Amino acid sequence: MSLYTDQKYVGLISPRLDLFKQVRPNLWNSRCPICGDSHKNKSKKRMYIYAKKQDLFVKCHNCGYGASLGNFIKQLDPHLHGQYVMERYGQGQTGRGKTKEPEFHFEKPKFKPRPQKIELPSIGELDEEHFARKYFESRKLPESFKDKVYFAADFKKWAEDISNIDYSNLGKEEPRMVIPFFDTEGKLIAAQGRALGRNELRYITIKVDEDSPKIYGLDRWTPETTTYIVEGPIDSMFLPNCLAVAGGDLQSIKIDKKQCVLIFDNEPRNEHTVKKLMKSIDDGWAVVIWSKGKKFKDINDLIMSGLSTDEILEMINKTTMKGLEADWAAREWRNVQ
Numbered sequence: 001m002s003l004y005t006d007q008k009y010v011g012l013i014s015p016r017l018d019l020f021k022q023v024r025p026n027l028w029n030s031r032c033p034i035c036g037d038s039h040k041n042k043s044k045k046r047m048y049i050y051a052k053k054q055d056l057f058v059k060c061h062n063c064g065y066g067a068s069l070g071n072f073i074k075q076l077d078p079h080l081h082g083q084y085v086m087e088r089y090g091q092g093q094t095g096r097g098k099t100k101e102p103e104f105h106f107e108k109p110k111f112k113p114r115p116q117k118i119e120l121p122s123i124g125e126l127d128e129e130h131f132a133r134k135y136f137e138s139r140k141l142p143e144s145f146k147d148k149v150y151f152a153a154d155f156k157k158w159a160e161d162i163s164n165i166d167y168s169n170l171g172k173e174e175p176r177m178v179i180p181f182f183d184t185e186g187k188l189i190a191a192q193g194r195a196l197g198r199n200e201l202r203y204i205t206i207k208v209d210e211d212s213p214k215i216y217g218l219d220r221w222t223p224e225t226t227t228y229i230v231e232g233p234i235d236s237m238f239l240p241n242c243l244a245v246a247g248g249d250l251q252s253i254k255i256d257k258k259q260c261v262l263i264f265d266n267e268p269r270n271e272h273t274v275k276k277l278m279k280s281i282d283d284g285w286a287v288v289i290w291s292k293g294k295k296f297k298d299i300n301d302l303i304m305s306g307l308s309t310d311e312i313l314e315m316i317n318k319t320t321m322k323g324l325e326a327d328w329a330a331r332e333w334r335n336v337q
């Protein structure tokens with residue numbers, strides 16, 4: 001019954017949470033009342049309430065705040081907290097055998113280490129008229145990534161500088177938009193270069209070491225909450241707690257299948273994509289099977305068509321499935337005309 005009580009108190013505390021919204025069963029999202037969330041962007045909401053076993057917890061992806069739901073309520077509304085404790089721990093208890101509120105063990109407030117410095121100008125540092133900045137803006141990439149995406153006038157040379165692998169045959173000297181991949185400690189492990197002109201090789205992903213995982217977003221990842229996994233780093237920038245496997249292998253990181261949702265591109269005609277999707281369903285992953293009849297290729301396409309992140313999350317959550325249901329829907333999806 002404790003989860004039921006927790007859910008009820010999420011409802012009771014919600015009027016105090018700006019832009020509060022249920023994302024899916026047992027996952028809620030709002031602005032963070034602890035840090036106030038982004039002051040520049042009033043629509044940013046990085047606090048999540050999520051279930052772990054039979055309890056609910058609160059976590060902010062901006063300030064790193066983490067607490068049990070009970071302690072969070074205590075901080076916001078001590079009076080409501082009194083009721084909560086009565087209802088959750090008082091019920092059905094006799095004598096002195098009152099259960100204590102579970103200790104919240106979230107291994108000390110984890111502040112993500114600062115990522116390694118990249119010796120390139122960030123998109124935000126470029127002149128407003130610069131073609132790389134224009135490109136970044138034309139794809140409607142989030143403002144908050146302007147200092148996390150870079151520009152290399154000669155991508156090959158930069159790759160040779162940072163990598164222990166021989167990239168001397170990477171092609172000719174050319175400018176690219178650079179998306180660096182960091183590990184959970186903020187160490188540079190790989191990077192993707194997006195061509196800015198016409199080029200057959202639109203994306204090149206390079207590694208720092210031979211065994212570096214080609215997985216983007218590990219430095220911002222919170223494994224304890226729902227993790228979305230997409231194919232392209234750019235797509236991942238639009239979703240909360242999202243990793244991108246840029247040709248990488250999920251086996252290379254420790255990840256809990258039960259907490260993940262795999263999102264493949266909407267390419268029912270692409271044999272490679274279909275094969276990967278069917279294999280993931282076989283392997284027991286929860287996957288998104290896009291609704292038929294919608295014309296778009298990936299998350300970035302949806303953003304370009306004017307959808308908000310919330311609307312996309314709603315689409316994703318409605319079409320997340322696994323097992324036989326996913327298998328059935330995937331077969332339907334790949335048969336679209």
Ligand SMILES: [Zn+2]
Pocket residue numbers: 032033034035036037047060061062063064065
């Ligand atoms: Zn916060």
